[in-house]
Amino acid sequence: ARVLVLHGPNLNMLGEREPAIYGADTLQSINEGLQALAEASSCSLAALQSNAEAELIDAVQAARGSGTEFIIINPAAFTHTSIALRDALAATQLPFVEVHLSNVHAREPFRHHSYFSDLATGVICGLGALGYEAALHFALHYLKSHSP
Numbered sequence: 035a036r037v038l039v040l041h042g043p044n045l046n047m048l049g050e051r052e053p054a055i056y057g058a059d060t061l062q063s064i065n066e067g068l069q070a071l072a073e074a075s076s077c078s079l080a081a082l083q084s085n086a087e088a089e090l091i092d093a094v095q096a097a098r099g100s101g102t103e104f105i106i107i108n109p110a111a112f113t114h115t116s117i118a119l120r121d122a123l124a125a126t127q128l129p130f131v132e133v134h135l136s137n138v139h140a141r142e143p144f145r146h147h148s149y150f151s152d153l154a155t156g157v158i159c160g161l162g163a164l165g166y167e168a169a170l171h172f173a174l175h176y177l178k179s180h181s182p
């Protein structure tokens with residue numbers, strides 16, 4: 035896939051998980067919306083959700099050799115904890131956008147720091163599921179303007 039979408043821990047519970055904060059959309063409906071958008075632009079997209087840090091790191095490592103050109107990632111709670119996942123993204127040198135459904139800056143102080151934001155091409159938070167779509171629009175634009 036040219037675009038890889040990675041969803042971190044507990045995002046498999048979207049729709050039922052604190053809907054006042056994270057919205058009513060399920061992960062499946064978010065992924066389907068992204069898939070439709072990608073197909074309309076003849077872009078291949080793969081999505082993976084994992085509750086396991088190691089699985090996300092493995093997916094990032096594998097991305098480089100597999101033709102992936104852009105990553106959209108919501109690291110979820112790993113945003114605030116994972117130097118290892120950050121290092122994996124740094125190692126691949128692939129451009130990525132960090133997405134959060136909620137406005138992390140309007141929440142608890144421990145959510146204000148991200149191990150990813152300074153490496154990211156861009157950061158989106160607080161736009162709910164629309165944030166993923168915005169990130170994909172950006173990725174498609176980016177790939178168009180950076181393709182040979």
Ligand code: DQA
Pocket residue numbers: 043044045108109110111112113133134135136137138145
């Ligand atoms: C989140 C924000 C994180 O602080 C939280 O741990 C999540 C989801 C978001 O999308 O708003 O699991 O990344």
